[in-house]
Amino acid sequence: MPRETDTLPDIQVQWTESGIPSEESIIDAAAAGMVSRKDEPYESFVKDLSLSRAKEFLTKMIEYGHESVLEHITFQFWVSMSRVASHQQVRHRMASYTQMSLRKKRSLTTDDFVVPPQIKSEDLGEWIADSKQVIDTYEKWLAKGYEVDVARRKLTQEARTDMVMTINARSLRNYFNLRAKHDADFEINAVAKRMYQLICEEGLGFLFEDIGFE
Structure with a gap:
């Protein structure tokens, strides 16, 4: 650890x-x-x-x-960090990386989504609600019997x-x-x-x- x-x-x-x-x-x-x-x-x-x-x-x-x-x-x-930032991180190829895979089924919460510090306090609830909707959509497609490889495509870059x-x-x-x-x-x-x-x-x-x- x-x-x-x-x-x-x-x-x-x-x-x-x-x-x-x-x-x-x-x-x-x-x-x-x-x-x-x-x-x-x-x-x-x-x-x-x-x-x-x-x-x-x-x-x-x-x-x-x-x-x-x-x-x-x-x-x-x-x-x-967020996946969108990780895409820039791994562009530094003179380094070695081992990254978490989203191909394994995960139990997600809104804590698994990075909130940009620019989000205003009055908009924070709405931002988190949007993240919850993403999770619900991901879980819906898993519940339909689709593989994680399919359902994970509903996850956003802030994951x-x-x-x-x-x-x-x-x-x-x-x-x-x-x-x-x-x-x-x-x-x-x-x-x-x-x-x-x-x-x-x-x-x-x-x-x-x-x-x-x-």
Whole structure:
């Protein structure tokens, strides 16, 4: 099970059990970068490489634009979002995803539908009622004896989906550069910012602090 963290409204982002890069992986990434710069045996410079020195080295590599070494650092998140936002999420193909399937029969409630924060309080009841109507329609076609593959086509894009996302630090920088901007879809923008918050809480924000989060 994912470890619990605070959540954004209607959007959930958590670390998986092994999702946080270890100190050793940070040191290994820096050592990998040093391989291309030092004419000496690997053991001679990696044995005394501290975490603080590794962070300094990786920060310099980012400044120089030599980001390939960041591919040795891997993050893994559990994300819950709407299916419409998930379609944009999985476009970042330099990552690995395992996503909840809607081909299995599910008992749905209105909590399984993401409510956009833009919905005004006076319209919230109507929005939720529309979601309930979608659920009723889905269940009606199941009750008629149709397979889930048929009935699920009545579900709307706001239906919630869960996924596990594994991504290396270099690709995550690209993800943040595209999705942490004000013109990104509001939901995936919130997911990106929550990921960055979790990363900073683990002392790994130095890998992304040059990116302007909006």
